[in-house]
Amino acid sequence: MTDRPLKVLIAKPGLDGHDRGAKVLARGLRDEGFEVVYTGLRQTPDMIVTAALQEDVDVVGMSILSGAHMTLVPRVLDQLRERGMRDVLVTVGGIIPDDDVEELRAAGVAGVFGPGTTIREVADFIRAHATPREA
């Protein structure tokens, strides 16, 4: 079926406990018709990639407000590559300085979303860029 919902993992890596944004996004994407796997707070890169693999998601979205994005995101990208999941679309949301945005994009993050981004913008971005997996 080509009209099946895209599957999105929303994860909160690292130690900050601010999950309001992640939850709002998870619910918003549900309302946009996505199947959203929400994994909760304090996820290690290993936990995120294992969940992405077992759930066979099309998209991994990470919400980071701790400032640790330049440590955590590359580790997730590395592990995704190591485990053969290059085709998974990776997005990051949170407070990310402009210089870091460029670096994250260069490292393989497809989309970086800062404060003020609407749910619809994220949903449209995912629909435009994710490649649904067919086995």
Add this chain to the structure above:
Amino acid sequence: MTDPAGSPAERAAALADTARAGDRRSLARLLTAVENHTPVAEEALRRLYPLAGGAHLVGITGPPGAGKSTLVAAVIAQLRAAGRTVAVVAVDPSSPITGGALLGDRVRMQGYAQDDGVFIRSMASRGHAGGLAATSTSAAAVLDAAGFDIVLLETVGTGQSEVEVAAAADTTVVLEAPEMGDEVQAIKAGLLEVADIVVVNKGDRPGAQRTAAQLRAMLAPAGQAQADRPPAKRPEVLITTAVSGDGVPELVAALDRHRAVGASEATPAARRARAAAQVRAVLVERLWHRLASPALAGETAAALDAVARHDIDPYAAADVLLAALGREETP
């Protein structure tokens, strides 16, 4: 691994073989195929179904908030401590409006990222009403064939009549929370009747003992049908506190006891009922597919519109469509 190329049959064979050899990505891919009814899924199930049957399929159902996911997490911990491998299929509801879903059961099942003996998969119900997704039993069969000792099927939060899980599982656990209803709730037909094990979770709450005592009284044989059930088929009532793990070893022991008895005593009727539930899911899917085919799509749409306008009732529409299917078969 990279995705295999070739015909659906070749890709199915490659994925099935690597999944059985322990490749988790192949396993995850197969489950996606099963969820999406792809040709690969059909080929893979053809190969894997005869290899399934070794796992203990355990259904866990109960009302929203009773603690299903937390109890599943506690059962995983208990099984891993004993060196047994476990796969979980956790179903959450899809929105009837948008088709989207929020799958949140993993939140309670953390800590196994580096443990290859645990595999957790969330599934959206995708419009299937019955507590599971239409493809949950096929997904369980794939995980079974992949070699897991135990496959846990966690339903959506259920009401009183989502009894489908009983047909999908070897052992059905019905979860209740203390003080969820009075005694009349417990004597209504439905969920409790299909329970092999009844668990009162949140055992640290006041009223847990009383709820368990009421359930035991209600489940004791009253009518002839209950009295005719072999003793082992009368559900045990256990108390657990999933957050602390209290009562979980006893629950796992009860699961094992039920499986040992079930394997020797499962009746042909019970086996047929499970097969029927699995075939029915495919049958419905195939019938809808044929009704949507170019030859019948017009007639199908007309019948559905007539029902929408209240010109005819749903039963009459079903008769019309069945007749159309029959005509198509015998040109």
